[in-house]
Amino acid sequence: MSEKATRAAYGDALVELGGINDKVVVLDADLSHATMTCGFAQAYPDRFFNAGIAEANMVDMAAGMSTMGLIPFCSTFAIFGAGRAYEQVRNSIAYPKFNVKLCMTHAGVSVGEDGGSHQAIEDLALMRVIPGMTVVVPADANEARKAVLAAADFEGPMYLRFARLASPVFEQDYPFTIGKANVMREGTDAVVFACGMMVSAALDAAAELAAEGKSVAVVNVHTIKPIDAQCVLEWAQRCGNVITAEEHSVIGGLGDAVADVLMGRVSCKFKKIGVQDQFGQSGKAKEVLKEYGLTAPQIAQSIRETF
Numbered sequence: 001m002s003e004k005a006t007r008a009a010y011g012d013a014l015v016e017l018g019g020i021n022d023k024v025v026v027l028d029a030d031l032s033h034a035t036m037t038c039g040f041a042q043a044y045p046d047r048f049f050n051a052g053i054a055e056a057n058m059v060d061m062a063a064g065m066s067t068m069g070l071i072p073f074c075s076t077f078a079i080f081g082a083g084r085a086y087e088q089v090r091n092s093i094a095y096p097k098f099n100v101k102l103c104m105t106h107a108g109v110s111v112g113e114d115g116g117s118h119q120a121i122e123d124l125a126l127m128r129v130i131p132g133m134t135v136v137v138p139a140d141a142n143e144a145r146k147a148v149l150a151a152a153d154f155e156g157p158m159y160l161r162f163a164r165l166a167s168p169v170f171e172q173d174y175p176f177t178i179g180k181a182n183v184m185r186e187g188t189d190a191v192v193f194a195c196g197m198m199v200s201a202a203l204d205a206a207a208e209l210a211a212e213g214k215s216v217a218v219v220n221v222h223t224i225k226p227i228d229a230q231c232v233l234e235w236a237q238r239c240g241n242v243i244t245a246e247e248h249s250v251i252g253g254l255g256d257a258v259a260d261v262l263m264g265r266v267s268c269k270f271k272k273i274g275v276q277d278q279f280g281q282s283g284k285a286k287e288v289l290k291e292y293g294l295t296a297p298q299i300a301q302s303i304r305e306t307f
Helices: 006-020 038-043 055-066 078-084 086-094 109-114 123-128 141-153 198-210 229-239 254-262 285-291 296-304
Strands: 024-028 048-050 071-077 101-105 134-136 158-161 182-185 190-194 216-220 223-225 241-249 269-275
Touching: 006 024, 006 038, 006 101, 006 141, 024 038, 024 055, 038 048, 055 071, 055 078, 055 086, 071 078, 071 141, 078 086, 078 101, 078 123, 101 141, 109 285, 123 134, 123 158, 123 223, 123 241, 123 254, 141 158, 182 198, 190 198, 190 229, 190 254, 190 296, 198 216, 198 241, 198 296, 216 229, 223 254, 229 241, 229 254, 241 254, 241 296, 254 269, 269 296
Parallel strands: 024 048, 024 071, 071 101, 101 158, 134 158, 190 216, 190 241, 241 269
Antiparallel strands: 134 223, 182 216
């Protein structure tokens, strides 16, 4: 299975999108070679704007451009775009319901060596709580491309979360519809609702458990908000044992979004896998993921403990 970072797929998709939609503009905060918007900058220099290390300014620039009929794609690291510029995202984009796409890279602890100061583990919670904000976390490079193309056709503010680390690209071509989860593997003993790189890890964990006679379903919840409540309810009722897996704090992200759907509706076991109430730390990306219990064998063990 090949590997490609979702941030790299994002950069490629922007170039593709630029050729079919001349309303698309891209803004970056002096990180274009990391966020991979550099390809768009080279292909369409008149539609690329480097705001410098001034994320709040970049977001406000994008808000203004959207009022002119343009479709701005704003990019920087998630910690800066969702964190430092939060007030501008809230008041300048979401409050007036402007058509701006916030495409943030280097999310989660898999940023690795940059350490806890740069590892956004609360961005989904911050974006999810903003009224009217659509929140998407692609699971692989193919889904990242489809999400970017869909974002351009979607009217309204949207947050898309991309990873630095290369991750497996699924061999099967899955459809992508905003707000519609994808069932990646069926099962009867438990269901794992996952997003981002944790989808691949959950699938590997399910395969490991299958060898032990346990049947575990895996659902890719790429849209955290609006969440596919019907799918969540159906699989929770089928399996009676629900696990969520995310490269994000267990507070306010996918786990809580799933819990909100199930509360008072389905009686089931429930467990959240993610970063506990703590910051990230510096280290090789895969070693940091292991430190926080986010590898496939560790997820398999966490699921075992629910049986």
